[in-house]
Amino acid sequence: MELQRVFQRWCRTLSAVCVCGLAGAGCGLISVDGGGSLEDGNRTPSDPPVERSSGEPNDTFAGALVAVFDASGKARLQGTISTADDLDVFDLGALGAGDRVLVDVDTFGVASNLDSMIGLFDADENLFVSNDDTAFSLDSRVDEIVRHDSDPYYLVVSSSTFADRFARTGAYHVDIEIVRGGDVPAPRGQDVFLDFDGGVVAADNLGVRSVPAFDAADIHPLYAGQTESIKAAVLERFTDAFDGLDVTTFTSDDPVPPSAPFTTVFFGGFSPVGLDAFGVSESVDSFNEEPADVAIIFTETFSPHVFSVP
Numbered sequence: 001m002e003l004q005r006v007f008q009r010w011c012r013t014l015s016a017v018c019v020c021g022l023a024g025a026g027c028g029l030i031s032v033d034g035g036g037s038l039e040d041g042n043r044t045p046s047d048p049p050v051e052r053s054s055g056e057p058n059d060t061f062a063g064a065l066v067a068v069f070d071a072s073g074k075a076r077l078q079g080t081i082s083t084a085d086d087l088d089v090f091d092l093g094a095l096g097a098g099d100r101v102l103v104d105v106d107t108f109g110v111a112s113n114l115d116s117m118i119g120l121f122d123a124d125e126n127l128f129v130s131n132d133d134t135a136f137s138l139d140s141r142v143d144e145i146v147r148h149d150s151d152p153y154y155l156v157v158s159s160s161t162f163a164d165r166f167a168r169t170g171a172y173h174v175d176i177e178i179v180r181g182g183d184v185p186a187p188r189g190q191d192v193f194l195d196f197d198g199g200v201v202a203a204d205n206l207g208v209r210s211v212p213a214f215d216a217a218d219i220h221p222l223y224a225g226q227t228e229s230i231k232a233a234v235l236e237r238f239t240d241a242f243d244g245l246d247v248t249t250f251t252s253d254d255p256v257p258p259s260a261p262f263t264t265v266f267f268g269g270f271s272p273v274g275l276d277a278f279g280v281s282e283s284v285d286s287f288n289e290e291p292a293d294v295a296i297i298f299t300e301t302f303s304p305h306v307f308s309v310p
Contacts, residue, residue, distance in 0.1 A: 038110065040058050043173065044070070061089060067176065084159055089154055090174075099178055100146075105157065108139070111171075117160040190291055191262035192249050192250070194235065198214070214267040265294075268296075270298055277301070
């Protein structure tokens, strides 16, 4: 299913306050007991009915259920993710540049074990913003300002790509609020510092960690002597990925570090016991609201036995 694949790629790339797990369980380490089943659709029925506002199937853009908003711009949805690859799609109607969209998913209130993930798509089916977990729970939340007009925008609800096997299904509630007529924030560029020299990392959700300097031989003796070539390959891949965007890349080998606020990506060390991760980030913000984040790539986790080829 193409929509599910888009979601999976996005979660693996940008997953808020989350990790990329070796066993696919990074964002689903905790679940609550319970379950439950709710009919997909609006919790507050419309009068008169607005097109198709409840029921199945609703796992494609063409089959989206229409979200019913009240006079204050609020909608109350519900549904059930019945299988690991189930998607619930809701039509939010037209949104304009500057409109603020607030989406809150609640599973605790319906005694569900679902580890949710949500995304907003425009009428051309381009992903606008997504979220897997909040800072304090496995529920999902979006609070973002729309950058361009589209009629409609879609909300997609699914289980997280990283949900453990006990958290891939379950019921949910969604509260949505649209605040119309705001200003569109100006785009903000990003300086990124690729740090291969190691150091001490201190962040609220990462704690204090000491990251050793990157040495290819620490991954496996097979890579001994390849430190510089691997660093060059990382820089080339990174630069190519952000070509054409306002992203400036620095490395710890540069004579002059960045002077403006910058995000640091450390390369080195092994995933702590119990985390089982290739990497971890302090946070992920879709429109660079915080330009000074920290992330760690646990390079020693990338040993050849993890992959089919070195």
